[in-house]
Amino acid sequence: MIDKHLMRTRARHTITEEEEGSIRALVSETRQYEARKTFIHAGERLHHSTILLDGLMCRYKDLRNGQRQITELHIPGDFADLHSFSLKCLDHNIMTLTPCRVALVPHERLTALTYDQPHLTRVYWFSTNLDAAIHREWELSLGRRDAASRVAHLFCELQARLALVGLADETGYQLKLTQADLAECLGLTPVHINRSLRTLREEGLVTFRSGKVEIHNTSGLQKAAEFDPAFLYLHEVED
Amino acid sequence: MIDKHLMRTRARHTITEEEEGSIRALVSETRQYEARKTFIHAGERLHHSTILLDGLMCRYKDLRNGQRQITELHIPGDFADLHSFSLKCLDHNIMTLTPCRVALVPHERLTALTYDQPHLTRVYWFSTNLDAAIHREWELSLGRRDAASRVAHLFCELQARLALVGLADETGYQLKLTQADLAECLGLTPVHINRSLRTLREEGLVTFRSGKVEIHNTSGLQKAAEFDPAFLYLHEVED
DNA sequence: CGTCTCATTGAAACTCCTCAAAGGGCGTGG
DNA sequence: CCACGCCCTTTGAGGAGTTTCAATGAGACG
Structure with missing residues (x-):
């Protein structure tokens, strides 16, 4: 359970x-x-x-x-x-x-x-x-990353977290959110989320459609996001 | 100590x-x-x-x-x-x-x-x-508050926190930060911090000068910031 | 088949940023 | 003691990114 x-x-x-x-x-x-x-x-x-x-x-x-x-x-x-x-x-x-x-x-x-x-x-x-x-x-995303990077970073974060519990692989994952939900995560408007998603899609990095994140180019996406998974502490911590 | x-x-x-x-x-x-x-x-x-x-x-x-x-x-x-x-x-x-x-x-x-x-x-x-x-x-400030509200909110937060350790009263407190530091807290540029400070000053709410925050109108400042101190848990918690 | 929600696009407006320059305060050295 | 340099602040003008408003399109569901 x-x-x-x-x-x-x-x-x-x-x-x-x-x-x-x-x-x-x-x-x-x-x-x-x-x-x-x-x-x-x-x-x-x-x-x-x-x-x-x-x-x-x-x-x-x-x-x-x-x-x-x-x-x-x-x-x-x-x-x-x-x-x-x-x-x-x-x-x-x-x-x-x-x-x-x-x-x-x-x-x-x-x-x-x-x-x-x-x-x-x-x-x-x-x-x-x-x-x-x-x-x-x-806070870093909201304060300093531009719109497309924010979206890219969130997709990277969720990929890493979901993979840890077997709900994502390198190619993508299910993410039953609307563009308005993404907007509320990322401090943007739904309209601008839509435009940012188009940018990422046209750059061949990632597609978000019908509740699925499809990652076309992992390293490119991470680079666009300036994503470093260290903040997720994905590995064994001694204690 | x-x-x-x-x-x-x-x-x-x-x-x-x-x-x-x-x-x-x-x-x-x-x-x-x-x-x-x-x-x-x-x-x-x-x-x-x-x-x-x-x-x-x-x-x-x-x-x-x-x-x-x-x-x-x-x-x-x-x-x-x-x-x-x-x-x-x-x-x-x-x-x-x-x-x-x-x-x-x-x-x-x-x-x-x-x-x-x-x-x-x-x-x-x-x-x-x-x-x-x-x-x-x-996150709420960075994602959703406009520049002047962010500044106002930070000043309210620090007033409440500093008062708890005897370093602030209702009229203000010492805060040895530059406008560039505020910018790095609030996801803005130093130039825009400067303009936001001017707005708050001209509205008679608060003055920030030579490392001092002088609060002219506490309730006005809190209203501009939409400040609710609940998130600081200032009072005794049972446990 | 109609309705509802969500996604998409365009145009105009606005907030905030960038670039640039000048002003003020303070410490240091001549 | 004044002059200089340095850092921080202030202001202006123009530009970029994001929002707002509005309308259309697409898909799901009863």
């Missing part, structure tokens, strides 16, 4: 069989959410965290004029709101983008983890720090 | 006297860095984390063309690179902006903390999650 979560965790940490048992025991129940549902609202007191099993979700913040900024995308295996264990109330909303299957982890079990499982505590602490690293890379 | 660090920690958590002792015992040594020195480079293996005692520093990432994005500012009391305990190598650089006095915390002592002090472990885990919340608010 949480096999993708274990895959992404094992890519970065050595987890013993007993620890795997402890991880599995964190889950109290599973749920299904429909697409386009904001199931966590900023400011509400939370008592469990959510592992995404299947589907796509995002964290976002709105401005009063209705403009929205998505701050991170979540893919299967991600702990979408592990930070709510520390923060209790989130500063942002969390919404499903597609229908999603999730596993719930009560915060009491995470508290218990901090008493009984110092190593797993560090593993999950790392996981929230990885989210922060992704935020920083998005 | 680490009084500001204790102030900012106690603003959010209840810390016992014994825990305070444990926190003080984390520090192995103090150091002084000159201004404008990058003392942590992306990718280098780190063995201690840094509490900023005095001065101003920043985390930043560069693009190949020399463009720089600052991803967070650090003020006295902040753990500037607590996340290096989890990540081992950082995805970004850390640079002093002014001369800085720092305290070093060996990672072994943090590892020991995860065994002996579950509550303090959660307190410091929270601290890295707070950095992530700041990153998310910056």
